[in-house]
Amino acid sequence: MNILDEIAIFEESYYQEVEDLLSNTGIICAWIGVYKLIQQQIIRTKTLDYEANTDPLTGLLNRRSFNQMANIHEKSEENSYLMLDIDYFKQINDTYGHSAGDSVLTQVAQCIRQCLRKEDRVARWGGEEFLIEINNCNIDTARIIAEKIRVLIENCHFNVGKHILHITVSIGIANVSAKNQNPDEVINLADKSLYQAKHLGRNRVVSADELAQ
């Protein structure tokens, strides 16, 4: 059952509970009951909303909610997108186990968040891939931010059980410009730039304007 089905079932049971309260208790008790039910519903709705929009492991946005927001922000002047992927992540899982991999993912998410402003958005895009949107940011500034994230992660000591791991990331960047307005296409370009960063040896930043050269 998905979250939307859960919300529908919850709403149905909520109306039933209100009806039962009104028919089984006096009017004051019924109003108190209704008030409590409303409070519970607000909390439950907020919880479901959070769960529907958030990646449970990292606490970042999930892909679905990021896409919804990207469409709202479509007309923003100059947004930059950074596609970040952990290098050789499979080796971490294979050597230290899946939960060690999960711990690295959580710590990488924290490093990324640390380098961004409140208004920037970051989502867990896939397994070990993260997508960052930086508002009103040209490609040169995006490169500086991407380098800051890359260097922070390269120098970070990742605590995983009794091990300390060192990892690197590759980042592809692209930005919404007069030539390229559609966020989906820009994200696609960031992905191509990431692929190029991997191809060139990893642990580096490649921007879309370098692809054509």
Ligand SMILES: Nc1nc2c(ncn2[C@@H]2O[C@H](COP(=O)(O)OP(=O)(O)OP(=O)(O)O)[C@@H](O)[C@H]2O)c(=O)[nH]1
């Ligand atoms: N621990 C953990 N591993 C995951 C999760 N999602 C995906 N993975 C693993 O991420 C690994 C991705 O491996 P690859 O696509 O081969 O990439 P890579 O080893 O990082 O190599 P490059 O990207 O080429 O540098 C796979 O082993 C997946 O099983 C997750 O939520 N937790």
